[in-house]
Amino acid sequence: MKKGVPLVVHGNVVLQADDIRRALKRIAHEIVESSKGSSDLVLLGIPTRGAILATRLAATLESIEPGCASVGTLDVTMYRDDLGRQPTRATHPTSIPDGGIDGKTVVLVDDVLMSGRTIRAALDAVAAIGRPKAVRLAVLVDRGHRELPIRADFVGKNLPSATSERIHVRLHEIDGNEEVAIQ
Amino acid sequence: MRHLLTTQTLPRDAAIAILDTAEDMAAVSGREVKKLPTLRGRTVVNLFVEDSTRTRISFEVAAKRLSADVINFSAKGSSLSKGESLKDTARTLHAMGADGVVIRHPASGAPHTLAHAGWIDAGVVNAGDGAHEHPTQALLDAFTIRRRLHGEASRGQGLDGVTVTIVGDVLHSRVARSNLWLLRTLGAEVRFVAPATLLPYGTASWPVTVGVDLDAAIADGPDVLMMLRIQHERMHAAYFPSEREYARQWGLTDARLARLPARTMVMHPGPMNRGLEISAAAADSPQSTVLDQVANGVSVRMSVLYHLLATGEAS
Numbered sequence: 218m219k220k221g222v223p224l225v226v227h228g229n230v231v232l233q234a235d236d237i238r239r240a241l242k243r244i245a246h247e248i249v250e251s252s253k254g255s256s257d258l259v260l261l262g263i264p265t266r267g268a269i270l271a272t273r274l275a276a277t278l279e280s281i282e283p284g285c286a287s288v289g290t291l292d293v294t295m296y297r298d299d300l301g302r303q304p305t306r307a308t309h310p311t312s313i314p315d316g317g318i319d320g321k322t323v324v325l326v327d328d329v330l331m332s333g334r335t336i337r338a339a340l341d342a343v344a345a346i347g348r349p350k351a352v353r354l355a356v357l358v359d360r361g362h363r364e365l366p367i368r369a370d371f372v373g374k375n376l377p378s379a380t381s382e383r384i385h386v387r388l389h390e391i392d393g394n395e396e397v398a399i400q
Numbered sequence: 401m402r403h404l405l406t407t408q409t410l411p412r413d414a415a416i417a418i419l420d421t422a423e424d425m426a427a428v429s430g431r432e433v434k435k436l437p438t439l440r441g442r443t444v445v446n447l448f449v450e451d452s453t454r455t456r457i458s459f460e461v462a463a464k465r466l467s468a469d470v471i472n473f474s475a476k477g478s479s480l481s482k483g484e485s486l487k488d489t490a491r492t493l494h495a496m497g498a499d500g501v502v503i504r505h506p507a508s509g510a511p512h513t514l515a516h517a518g519w520i521d522a523g524v525v526n527a528g529d530g531a532h533e534h535p536t537q538a539l540l541d542a543f544t545i546r547r548r549l550h551g552e553a554s555r556g557q558g559l560d561g562v563t564v565t566i567v568g569d570v571l572h573s574r575v576a577r578s579n580l581w582l583l584r585t586l587g588a589e590v591r592f593v594a595p596a597t598l599l600p601y602g603t604a605s606w607p608v609t610v611g612v613d614l615d616a617a618i619a620d621g622p623d624v625l626m627m628l629r630i631q632h633e634r635m636h637a638a639y640f641p642s643e644r645e646y647a648r649q650w651g652l653t654d655a656r657l658a659r660l661p662a663r664t665m666v667m668h669p670g671p672m673n674r675g676l677e678i679s680a681a682a683a684d685s686p687q688s689t690v691l692d693q694v695a696n697g698v699s700v701r702m703s704v705l706y707h708l709l710a711t712g713e714a715s
Contacts, residue, residue: 292424295436295466300710305401307417308424308706310555345433 232374232397237357237388240373241270244355245277247371248324249285257321257350258286263293263339264309267327269390270357274326287314291325296338296345311342318347324371328386330356333367358397360384401707403515403524407535407582412558414707415585419543420555422696422703428465429699438710439468442499447489448474448527449505454670454694455527455537459502462701468709471498486510490519498522500709508532523708531572531600531634537669538578540700542586544689545624547696548665560587565617567650568628568677571598571639575669576628580608593617595650597639614650618659625660626667627652627678647676657682665689 232240252258258278262271268290275288292309300306325339336354343352355371360378376399378384383400387393401414428436444463448456456472463470473493475481480489486505493501500523503511508530515524528534545562546554564583570576570592580590584607591609592599603610611617618625630646640646647653652666657679660666666678666688674680683690 295428295438295706295710300438301712303712305417305707305711308421310424311427341437345435346431 229400230396230398231376232358234389234395237373237395237397240357241273242277244371244373245274245281248274248353248355249278249282251353251370252285252322254282255322256282256285259314259316259318259321259323259349260286260288260326261291261313261318261323261339261343262288262326263335264290265391266386266388267325268309269388270328270355271326274324274355286324287316289313291339291342291346293335293338293342296341298334298338311346313346318343318349320348320350322351322353323349324353324355326355328357329384330354330359330367330369330372331362333363333365336367337365357386358384401711403511403526404535404704404708405511405515405524405526406533407538407578407585408533410535410582410585412585415539415542415582416556416558418539418700418703418707419546421706422539422543422699423555425465425702425706426696426699428702429695435465435467437467438706439463439466439499442468442709443497444468444470444500444502444705444709445493445496445498445522446470446472446474446527447493447501447503447505448472449480449486449503449510450475450528452504452528454697455504458694458697459525459527459536459701461698462705463500463502465698466702466705466710468500468705471496486514487517487519490514490517493522494520500525500705502527504528506530525704525708528574530574531577532574533578534574534669535578535582536697536701536704537575538582539704540693540697541575541579541626541667541669542582543696543700544667544692545588545665547692548689549623558586559583562588562624563591563620563622564588564624564626565591565593565620565622566626566628567593567614567617567652569598569630569634569639570594570603570628571600572631572634573628579626580606584608591617591622593650595640595646614656615659618656621661622664624665624667625652626669627682629669629671630673630677643676651676652678652682654679654681657685657687660687662687667693670694 260271262268278286292311353370357373385398502525504527511526
């Protein structure tokens with residue numbers, strides 16, 4: 218396995234707290250490396266868990282290269298293409314760092330990448346806010362099953378899975394424990 | 401939620417969900433691109449059988465910011481003035497494929513009939529029916545109060561323990577009724593102050609305390625003082641001797657404004673009769689939320705349209 222952390226199977230848990238921490242640290246280093254020393258990174262987390270991961274990534278980036286990144290959250294609910302197919306979704310606040318995103322490199326952060334539809338919505342949401350120099354994508358878990366031509370630039374763990382399986386990302390801040398589990 | 405017809409049966413969690421979404425909609429209004437693609441391809445009809453400017457414009461802006469197509473249908477200059485029945489109008493709108501109908505009607509209960517008679521399968525929003533209800537006004541008032549009290553930390557909050565005094569023409573006021581039910585649901589204490597002639601029959605069985613003396617109500621220092629408009633168009637009987645007497649007894653005069661605690665919000669659903677129910681100084685004071693109410697109206701109506709129209713059965 219070239220990318221990602223070693224698979225530690227613990228019941229149906231695929232990533233434990235330490236694995237998640239190491240994966241985020243590696244993603245942070247990759248982001249710094251790919252940005253080639255520029256300090257115009259804007260991390261935008263997609264609520265709810267993507268926003269938490271973005272905050273953690275920003276803290277790690279700060280320790281690697283102080284001042285290189287700012288962080289915000291981007292709610293994509295209003296841009297989704299499946300609103301008419303399910304009960305009303307709750308919306309979340311969007312917060313964009315003071316400098317805006319024009320001319321910056323935006324890194325979208327989410328927990329699980331599957332169909333790519335959330336990221337499609339996020340790209341529309343970004344376009345409504347400004348015109349970044351580039352948009353990158355960082356995800357903790359990529360489980361395949363893409364329905365759109367979208368790929369992640371930074372991946373914590375590739376997790377090939379059946380469509381019938383469910384991936385649960387649980388984070389301290391809202392779930393009380395820290396793991397990625399497959400069901 | 402399929403329709404928004406009344407606040408009386410609106411559950412607390414649904415009301416708070418609408419107010420929370422309105423917070424996010426308010427953020428969109430501050431952006432350069434004040435538009436969301438959420439209701440693209442949906443059609444919203446503003447069916448205004450009774451005159452209105454601000455409510456209609458507010459709904460129109462709200463629907464357009466969500467990318468819906470908006471059709472304005474008002475009584476004047478339409479088939480309604482030729483005597484078309486509500487049923488035929490509804491069937492016409494249905495044939496045109498309306499997804500949502502925002503209706504204002506002089507007859508109490510018209511939105512309910514429109515929603516439940518089976519003439520149309522669009523979501524119906526009551527934008528004021530007779531002296532019955534005006535739910536989006538109550539929601540925007542609650543939103544305004546919540547924002548003034550909690551600011552950025554408004555999300556998820558109710559209005560528990562907030563004291564609201566509603567003053568004036570309660571008899572003809574759908575705003576007062578909708579506010580009473582919603583504010584009670586959110587945990588607030590409501591008091592009506594009005595001349596006995598302008599109190600509806602049956603308030604004794606409503607969850608509200610009723611008084612006649614505005615000065616006593618002001619001395620109690622409510623968190624919110626909501627002044628209702630004297631509705632000249634509905635004043636077909638001698639409800640009070642003269643406008644001057646009304647202003648003296650139940651108007652928010654400069655003297656009463658001075659006695660009001662600094663934290664008390666002064667609200668008015670508009671349009672205001674300056675010098676009658678509210679003095680110019682009170683209307684323009686920092687305590688006044690009148691312009692906030694107008695701005696928040698768009699956010700709240702966007703939220704209501706989102707909750708009604710951007711939804712479907714789980715596939």
